[in-house]
Amino acid sequence: MDTPKTPADFDRSELASLLDGRWAHVRDQVRGSLAEADLSPGDELDTEAHRARTLDQLHQLVGSGITGLGFPLSHGGQGDIGGSVVSLEMLPGNLSLMVKAGVQWGLFGGAVVALGTDRHHDRYLAKIMNLELPGCFAMTETGHGSDVQRLRTTATYDPDTDEFVVHTPHEAARKEYIGNAARDGRMAVVFAQLITGGEGRGVHALMVPIRDDAGRPVPGVRIEDCGRKAGLNGVDNGRLTFDRVRVPREALLNRYGDVEPGGAYRSPVDSEGKRFFTMLGTLIRGRISVAGTAGSAAKLALRIALRYGDARRQFERPGTGEETVVLDYLAHQRKLLPLLAKSFALHFAQEELVSTLHDMQNSGDERAQRELESRAAGLKAVTTWHATRTIQTCREACGGAGYLTENQLPQLKADTDVFTTFEGDNTVLLQLVAKGLLTNYKDQFDDLGTIGMARFVADQFVGAVIERTAARSLVQRLIDAAPKRDDENEIFDRGWQLELFEDREKHVLDGLARRLRRATGRDADPFEVFNNAQDHVLRAARVHVDRVVLEAFVAGIERCGDPRTAAVLDRVCDLHVLSTVEEDRAWFLEHERLNSRRAKTITEAVNALCGQLRPLAVDLVESFGIPDQWLTAPIATGAEARRQRDQREHDLTGG
Amino acid sequence: MDTPKTPADFDRSELASLLDGRWAHVRDQVRGSLAEADLSPGDELDTEAHRARTLDQLHQLVGSGITGLGFPLSHGGQGDIGGSVVSLEMLPGNLSLMVKAGVQWGLFGGAVVALGTDRHHDRYLAKIMNLELPGCFAMTETGHGSDVQRLRTTATYDPDTDEFVVHTPHEAARKEYIGNAARDGRMAVVFAQLITGGEGRGVHALMVPIRDDAGRPVPGVRIEDCGRKAGLNGVDNGRLTFDRVRVPREALLNRYGDVEPGGAYRSPVDSEGKRFFTMLGTLIRGRISVAGTAGSAAKLALRIALRYGDARRQFERPGTGEETVVLDYLAHQRKLLPLLAKSFALHFAQEELVSTLHDMQNSGDERAQRELESRAAGLKAVTTWHATRTIQTCREACGGAGYLTENQLPQLKADTDVFTTFEGDNTVLLQLVAKGLLTNYKDQFDDLGTIGMARFVADQFVGAVIERTAARSLVQRLIDAAPKRDDENEIFDRGWQLELFEDREKHVLDGLARRLRRATGRDADPFEVFNNAQDHVLRAARVHVDRVVLEAFVAGIERCGDPRTAAVLDRVCDLHVLSTVEEDRAWFLEHERLNSRRAKTITEAVNALCGQLRPLAVDLVESFGIPDQWLTAPIATGAEARRQRDQREHDLTGG
Structure with missing residues (x-):
C-alpha cells in the first residue's frame, strides 16, 4: 500500500x-x-x-x-x-x-x-x-419532550371576554427546562393545545406574560427553579405552571392559525398535522445552532488536547536520553487525529447546512424545506455525539490535567452534555431522518406507511426524499472518474470512497424497506414491526448522514485555492473516510464490500495517515480560528512547554 | 434461531x-x-x-x-x-x-x-x-504520572546529620493532584529518588511532615491547591513542593531498602528495577478499589436509568390510547441492557480479583503476584471505561431529566470521570497487561525483549504469563462438552462462547508476537516497531480481559443455588457474550471465525435477548444491593410514576 x-x-x-x-x-x-x-x-x-x-x-x-x-x-x-x-x-x-x-x-x-x-x-x-x-420559549413539558404534538397545556378561547385561558392541567403538563424562566424572563412563547368552540385545533403558540415589571411572577403563574444542572449553570432554567391565566385573543401567534372574535378558527394550512409540522419547521434554526456550537466545542477541546499532547512527554525513548512526546505515540494519534479529521468534515457540512437555511428563507418550496429539516436533524445528532465523544477523549488524553477545571475540558464536557438530548433527542432525530428517507419507498408498503410509520415516529416528514447535496455534480464526476482498478491503493481514490458511502446508504435503506414490507405482510402489529427494526432504522439514518457529510467535505476541498493546502486537506479527508470505514468495517465485511485483506489494509492506512498528519496536527486545529480568548487552559498555553524546558535544562546541568 | x-x-x-x-x-x-x-x-x-x-x-x-x-x-x-x-x-x-x-x-x-x-x-x-x-500519598508529579520510575523528587542522605534531604528540583517535579494535601494532611508518604553516597538507588518512600499541629505548612514545604475539578470536589487535592526539607533517617519506609547510619545502602531485593516493581506491587489495592467503585457507580446509574425508563412514557401506541413505556423501545433496551449484562460480568470478575488479592497476602509466590497485578490493571481499565460509557449512556437515556443535578447522573459522571486516568492511565495499564502476556513468547524475539519492550512499556512484569483463572476446570469442562454441531443455535452454547473468546485471545496474541518478531529482524528502531503495533498491543490486552471476565461470570453462575435464578443469569450472560461479539464482529469476520450469516444471527439474538430480559431489568439491577440511601433521584424514586398516574387519571376523566 x-x-x-x-x-x-x-x-x-x-x-x-x-x-x-x-x-x-x-x-x-x-x-x-x-x-x-x-x-x-x-x-x-x-x-x-x-x-x-x-x-x-x-x-x-x-x-x-x-x-x-x-x-x-x-x-x-x-x-x-x-x-x-x-x-x-x-x-x-x-x-x-x-x-x-x-x-x-x-x-x-x-x-x-x-x-x-x-x-x-x-x-x-x-x-x-x-x-x-x-423571554422564554416554553415548549417542552415535564411529560412531553420529544412528542411535542401531545403536550397537555391548554389555551381555551373564552368568547365572553375574547381571551384565551392558558392552563396546566396536571404536573406532567408543566413547562420544563425552560431557559430564562427561573430568573429573568418577562414573557414566554407558550405552546399549548388550542381549544375553541369546544374543539381542539392542535398545538399553537401564545405570548404570555410571566413576570411583572418588578420581576415578580404574575398572578396565576407559578415559577420553579430547575436548580443545578451538569453544566450551563449561567442559564436560569425553570418550570412554569399556569393556573387559568388569561391573555387577550391577540396574544396568539397567528401566522398559521387564528381565532376570530367570537371563536371561529381559520388557518392557511388545512390539516392539523401539516400545520403542526409547518410551525415546527420554522424553528429549526435552534437545532442548527446547537450543531454548530457542538462542533466548535469539539474543536476547542481538540485544540487543548493537541497542544498539550505536542508538548507533554512521558517515558524515555531508549538510546536518545529523551522522553517521548506523547503525540508521537500511535495510540495517542489514534485517539485524537480521526476526531480532528471528522471535525473538518462536519465543519464543511455545517457551513453547507447554514447556507441552505439562509438561502431558502420563505422560498415556499415545501420539498426543499423538508429536506433542510432532515439535514438539520441528522447533522445535529451526529455533531453533538461527535462533540460528546471528542471532549471525553480529549479529557482522557490529558490525564489528570484534563480533570482540573483550569484546563477547561471539565466545563466543556459538562456544558455540551445536554446537546445530545435537547433541541431534539438524537435517537428520535435519527428516526425522523430515516423516516424521511423511507418515503422514497412509500408505494412499497402502504399499510405500514399509514398505520405504522406515520404514527410511531413523530410525523415531521410529509414527503421528503433526501437525495441531492450541493456537491452532487462534483461527486458524480469523481465517481465516474474513479479508475476501475482493484488494487490496494484504490482506498485512497476519492471516487471509490464516495461510491462506497453511497452504495452503503442505498443498500441499508433498500434492506430496511424490504424488511418492513415483508413484516407488514404478516398481519403483524405495526408497532412491533417498526420497533423490531429500530436498530436498522437508526443505522440507515447514520450512514445517510455519513454520505452527506463526506460530500460536503469533498466540495469544501474543491473550493480551496492553494494546491498544497488542498493536498493536506485531501489527506485529512482520507483519514476521515478510512477511519469511518474502519469503525464500520463489520458491515462492509458482512456485505462483501470489503474482504479481510482490504479491511486490514484500511487499518494500516489509518495508522500511516495518523503518522503523516501528526506533525501538522496543531496547525490544522489552529486553522479553525477559535478565538484566542477562549483558550485559557494553562496546559495548552505554555505551562507544560515551560516545565519541559526547565526539566531539560536541569537534566543537562545535572541538577 | x-x-x-x-x-x-x-x-x-x-x-x-x-x-x-x-x-x-x-x-x-x-x-x-x-x-x-x-x-x-x-x-x-x-x-x-x-x-x-x-x-x-x-x-x-x-x-x-x-x-x-x-x-x-x-x-x-x-x-x-x-x-x-x-x-x-x-x-x-x-x-x-x-x-x-x-x-x-x-x-x-x-x-x-x-x-x-x-x-x-x-x-x-x-x-x-x-x-x-x-495523610497523603505523594507519588505522582506534574511531569511524571504514568512513568513513576522517572520521578524527579530527590531524597539525599546527609551523613553529617543522619538525615534525608527531600527536594523538588524544578516545577515538573512537584507532587501533583495529591489527595488530602490542600487542606487536611499532616504527613505525606513521599516517593523520591533515594541518593546515598552520591549514588541513586531508585524510587523509595519516606514519611514527611507537611503541616504542623496548627495546620500550617511546615518550613520548606509549599502547598498549593489544585482548585476545582470536574468532580470529587470534597477531596482537597493539592501540589507539594519541597525546598530541602530535612527528615530523620528513620523516616524512610525501609521494608525494601534501607540506609544505615553513615549511608550504607542495603536491600533484600537485588536489582533496582525489581525492587521498584516489588514496592509498587504492594500498592495495587488502590487500583482494585477504583475498579470496584467504578463498577458500583455504573450500577447506580443503571438503577436510575432503568427505573425511569420503566416508568417514563413517550409517543402514543396506535390503537391502544396509551403512550409507550420507553424501555419497551428496542433502541432504549439496546442502550441499557447490554451494559447491565456487562455490569454482572464485571461484578463477578471483581469479586474474583478481590478474593485473589485477599488470599495471596504475603504468599511470597512471585508469579502469582505478577498475575494478580496484571489482572488488577486489566480489570481496572475495562471497568472504569465501562463506568464512563454506562453513566454517559444513562444520562442520555434520561433526556433532560438526566442533566439535572437532582437526578444524580451529572455528579456520577463528573466524579468517576478521572477513574480512567488515575491509579494508572488505562491505555498504559492495557499495555502492561499485553506486556505480561507477551512474556510467553519471550524466546521468539530476544532483541525486542531486551531492547524494546523491556523499556518502552514500564517494566512492571518480570515474567508473568496470565493464563489460568479460578474457573479454569469448569471452563474446560464446558468447552469439552460443547456439541460440535454447526447450527445457528450454537451461539447460545456456553462452551462455544468460551472457546470463541479463548481462540480470539490466542490468535491476537500469536499475531502480535509474530508481527513484533518479524519487525525486529529488519534492524528497525525498536521504539518504532513497538509503537507501530500499539493498536494491536491494546487489542491483545482487551480480548484477554474479555476472556478472564467471561470465565468469572460463568463461575459465578455455577455458584448459584437456585436453578430458575441461574437460568436468568444464563440469559444475562448470553446477552453479555453476544453483545460483546457483536461489537467486535469485524474481527471475527476478518478472521473467519464468523460468516456473514452467523454475524447477522448474533445481532438478532441480541435483540431477542433484550426483549426477553426487559421485564426483569429493574429487578436485576436492584439485586446488586446498592444501598437505598444512595438513590435519591426523583425520577427514579416515584416522581415520574406519580406524574404518569396523574396524567392518566386526568385523561380518563377528560380533564
Missing part, C-alpha cells in the same frame, strides 16, 4: 479563510467583540452570580450589534439568518452565554418572527433585540 | 446473596452505617464547606469500624484486605468520601503498612486508623 504523500506544510491563511467561509465577516465581528467586551465564562461563581453575569454579558452582546443579525430588516434587524447561526457558533468558551443568547434571540425571538404577524413584530421585536424584553 | 427461554421471574434474595458474595458481612456493615450516620454527599456546597463535610464524614466512618478492615490485627486492625476493598465499593453515592477514605486508609495507610516496618507501624498505624493523623 502506498499512502499518498502529505505535504510538509500548508498555507495557514488560505486554510483559515476557507474555513471561515461565507460568514467570515460575522466571525471577525465576534472576534472583535471578544477583544472589546469581557465575555469570559463565570462558571466559578455561585449560581446567582453566574446567572447575573451571564445576563450582563447578554446586554454586552446587544452593544456588539450581532444580536440583530437574525431579525428582519423591516424591524431594525439585519436579515442575516446564516450570520445569526454562525455568530452563536463562535462562543464555545462561554456556553452559558451561547445558550442564553440562543434562547433569547434564536428561540424566543425566532418564534415571534416565524409564528407571529405584524401586530407581534411591531410590538415586540425591537424590545427583544435590545433585551428590554427577556 | 431459537433463543433459549428466560424464566418469567427469579429468586431475588438468592440473586442478591450470590452478588453480595464472600464479603456479604462487610456490605451489610456498610449498609448499617449508612442507616446510622449521615453520609449523604455535599456536592451542592462550596468547596470549603464540601471539604469540611467530607472530612467530618471520614470521622464518622472511623466510628463505624470499617476503616480498620485493611490494617493488621497486630496493630488493632481487622486484617481483612478484601473487606477493606469491598467497603469502599459500597460508597458510590458519595464518591468524594470514597476517594478521601481511599487516600487515607488505602493509599496512605496502605503504603505505611506495605513499605514500612515495625518502627513505622507502631508509631503511626493507630493514628492513621482513627484519623488523628490525616
Whole structure:
C-alpha cells in the first residue's frame, strides 16, 4: 500500500479563510467583540452570580450589534439568518452565554418572527433585540419532550371576554427546562393545545406574560427553579405552571392559525398535522445552532488536547536520553487525529447546512424545506455525539490535567452534555431522518406507511426524499472518474470512497424497506414491526448522514485555492473516510464490500495517515480560528512547554 | 434461531446473596452505617464547606469500624484486605468520601503498612486508623504520572546529620493532584529518588511532615491547591513542593531498602528495577478499589436509568390510547441492557480479583503476584471505561431529566470521570497487561525483549504469563462438552462462547508476537516497531480481559443455588457474550471465525435477548444491593410514576 504523500506544510491563511467561509465577516465581528467586551465564562461563581453575569454579558452582546443579525430588516434587524447561526457558533468558551443568547434571540425571538404577524413584530421585536424584553420559549413539558404534538397545556378561547385561558392541567403538563424562566424572563412563547368552540385545533403558540415589571411572577403563574444542572449553570432554567391565566385573543401567534372574535378558527394550512409540522419547521434554526456550537466545542477541546499532547512527554525513548512526546505515540494519534479529521468534515457540512437555511428563507418550496429539516436533524445528532465523544477523549488524553477545571475540558464536557438530548433527542432525530428517507419507498408498503410509520415516529416528514447535496455534480464526476482498478491503493481514490458511502446508504435503506414490507405482510402489529427494526432504522439514518457529510467535505476541498493546502486537506479527508470505514468495517465485511485483506489494509492506512498528519496536527486545529480568548487552559498555553524546558535544562546541568 | 427461554421471574434474595458474595458481612456493615450516620454527599456546597463535610464524614466512618478492615490485627486492625476493598465499593453515592477514605486508609495507610516496618507501624498505624493523623500519598508529579520510575523528587542522605534531604528540583517535579494535601494532611508518604553516597538507588518512600499541629505548612514545604475539578470536589487535592526539607533517617519506609547510619545502602531485593516493581506491587489495592467503585457507580446509574425508563412514557401506541413505556423501545433496551449484562460480568470478575488479592497476602509466590497485578490493571481499565460509557449512556437515556443535578447522573459522571486516568492511565495499564502476556513468547524475539519492550512499556512484569483463572476446570469442562454441531443455535452454547473468546485471545496474541518478531529482524528502531503495533498491543490486552471476565461470570453462575435464578443469569450472560461479539464482529469476520450469516444471527439474538430480559431489568439491577440511601433521584424514586398516574387519571376523566 502506498499512502499518498502529505505535504510538509500548508498555507495557514488560505486554510483559515476557507474555513471561515461565507460568514467570515460575522466571525471577525465576534472576534472583535471578544477583544472589546469581557465575555469570559463565570462558571466559578455561585449560581446567582453566574446567572447575573451571564445576563450582563447578554446586554454586552446587544452593544456588539450581532444580536440583530437574525431579525428582519423591516424591524431594525439585519436579515442575516446564516450570520445569526454562525455568530452563536463562535462562543464555545462561554456556553452559558451561547445558550442564553440562543434562547433569547434564536428561540424566543425566532418564534415571534416565524409564528407571529405584524401586530407581534411591531410590538415586540425591537424590545427583544435590545433585551428590554427577556423571554422564554416554553415548549417542552415535564411529560412531553420529544412528542411535542401531545403536550397537555391548554389555551381555551373564552368568547365572553375574547381571551384565551392558558392552563396546566396536571404536573406532567408543566413547562420544563425552560431557559430564562427561573430568573429573568418577562414573557414566554407558550405552546399549548388550542381549544375553541369546544374543539381542539392542535398545538399553537401564545405570548404570555410571566413576570411583572418588578420581576415578580404574575398572578396565576407559578415559577420553579430547575436548580443545578451538569453544566450551563449561567442559564436560569425553570418550570412554569399556569393556573387559568388569561391573555387577550391577540396574544396568539397567528401566522398559521387564528381565532376570530367570537371563536371561529381559520388557518392557511388545512390539516392539523401539516400545520403542526409547518410551525415546527420554522424553528429549526435552534437545532442548527446547537450543531454548530457542538462542533466548535469539539474543536476547542481538540485544540487543548493537541497542544498539550505536542508538548507533554512521558517515558524515555531508549538510546536518545529523551522522553517521548506523547503525540508521537500511535495510540495517542489514534485517539485524537480521526476526531480532528471528522471535525473538518462536519465543519464543511455545517457551513453547507447554514447556507441552505439562509438561502431558502420563505422560498415556499415545501420539498426543499423538508429536506433542510432532515439535514438539520441528522447533522445535529451526529455533531453533538461527535462533540460528546471528542471532549471525553480529549479529557482522557490529558490525564489528570484534563480533570482540573483550569484546563477547561471539565466545563466543556459538562456544558455540551445536554446537546445530545435537547433541541431534539438524537435517537428520535435519527428516526425522523430515516423516516424521511423511507418515503422514497412509500408505494412499497402502504399499510405500514399509514398505520405504522406515520404514527410511531413523530410525523415531521410529509414527503421528503433526501437525495441531492450541493456537491452532487462534483461527486458524480469523481465517481465516474474513479479508475476501475482493484488494487490496494484504490482506498485512497476519492471516487471509490464516495461510491462506497453511497452504495452503503442505498443498500441499508433498500434492506430496511424490504424488511418492513415483508413484516407488514404478516398481519403483524405495526408497532412491533417498526420497533423490531429500530436498530436498522437508526443505522440507515447514520450512514445517510455519513454520505452527506463526506460530500460536503469533498466540495469544501474543491473550493480551496492553494494546491498544497488542498493536498493536506485531501489527506485529512482520507483519514476521515478510512477511519469511518474502519469503525464500520463489520458491515462492509458482512456485505462483501470489503474482504479481510482490504479491511486490514484500511487499518494500516489509518495508522500511516495518523503518522503523516501528526506533525501538522496543531496547525490544522489552529486553522479553525477559535478565538484566542477562549483558550485559557494553562496546559495548552505554555505551562507544560515551560516545565519541559526547565526539566531539560536541569537534566543537562545535572541538577 | 431459537433463543433459549428466560424464566418469567427469579429468586431475588438468592440473586442478591450470590452478588453480595464472600464479603456479604462487610456490605451489610456498610449498609448499617449508612442507616446510622449521615453520609449523604455535599456536592451542592462550596468547596470549603464540601471539604469540611467530607472530612467530618471520614470521622464518622472511623466510628463505624470499617476503616480498620485493611490494617493488621497486630496493630488493632481487622486484617481483612478484601473487606477493606469491598467497603469502599459500597460508597458510590458519595464518591468524594470514597476517594478521601481511599487516600487515607488505602493509599496512605496502605503504603505505611506495605513499605514500612515495625518502627513505622507502631508509631503511626493507630493514628492513621482513627484519623488523628490525616495523610497523603505523594507519588505522582506534574511531569511524571504514568512513568513513576522517572520521578524527579530527590531524597539525599546527609551523613553529617543522619538525615534525608527531600527536594523538588524544578516545577515538573512537584507532587501533583495529591489527595488530602490542600487542606487536611499532616504527613505525606513521599516517593523520591533515594541518593546515598552520591549514588541513586531508585524510587523509595519516606514519611514527611507537611503541616504542623496548627495546620500550617511546615518550613520548606509549599502547598498549593489544585482548585476545582470536574468532580470529587470534597477531596482537597493539592501540589507539594519541597525546598530541602530535612527528615530523620528513620523516616524512610525501609521494608525494601534501607540506609544505615553513615549511608550504607542495603536491600533484600537485588536489582533496582525489581525492587521498584516489588514496592509498587504492594500498592495495587488502590487500583482494585477504583475498579470496584467504578463498577458500583455504573450500577447506580443503571438503577436510575432503568427505573425511569420503566416508568417514563413517550409517543402514543396506535390503537391502544396509551403512550409507550420507553424501555419497551428496542433502541432504549439496546442502550441499557447490554451494559447491565456487562455490569454482572464485571461484578463477578471483581469479586474474583478481590478474593485473589485477599488470599495471596504475603504468599511470597512471585508469579502469582505478577498475575494478580496484571489482572488488577486489566480489570481496572475495562471497568472504569465501562463506568464512563454506562453513566454517559444513562444520562442520555434520561433526556433532560438526566442533566439535572437532582437526578444524580451529572455528579456520577463528573466524579468517576478521572477513574480512567488515575491509579494508572488505562491505555498504559492495557499495555502492561499485553506486556505480561507477551512474556510467553519471550524466546521468539530476544532483541525486542531486551531492547524494546523491556523499556518502552514500564517494566512492571518480570515474567508473568496470565493464563489460568479460578474457573479454569469448569471452563474446560464446558468447552469439552460443547456439541460440535454447526447450527445457528450454537451461539447460545456456553462452551462455544468460551472457546470463541479463548481462540480470539490466542490468535491476537500469536499475531502480535509474530508481527513484533518479524519487525525486529529488519534492524528497525525498536521504539518504532513497538509503537507501530500499539493498536494491536491494546487489542491483545482487551480480548484477554474479555476472556478472564467471561470465565468469572460463568463461575459465578455455577455458584448459584437456585436453578430458575441461574437460568436468568444464563440469559444475562448470553446477552453479555453476544453483545460483546457483536461489537467486535469485524474481527471475527476478518478472521473467519464468523460468516456473514452467523454475524447477522448474533445481532438478532441480541435483540431477542433484550426483549426477553426487559421485564426483569429493574429487578436485576436492584439485586446488586446498592444501598437505598444512595438513590435519591426523583425520577427514579416515584416522581415520574406519580406524574404518569396523574396524567392518566386526568385523561380518563377528560380533564
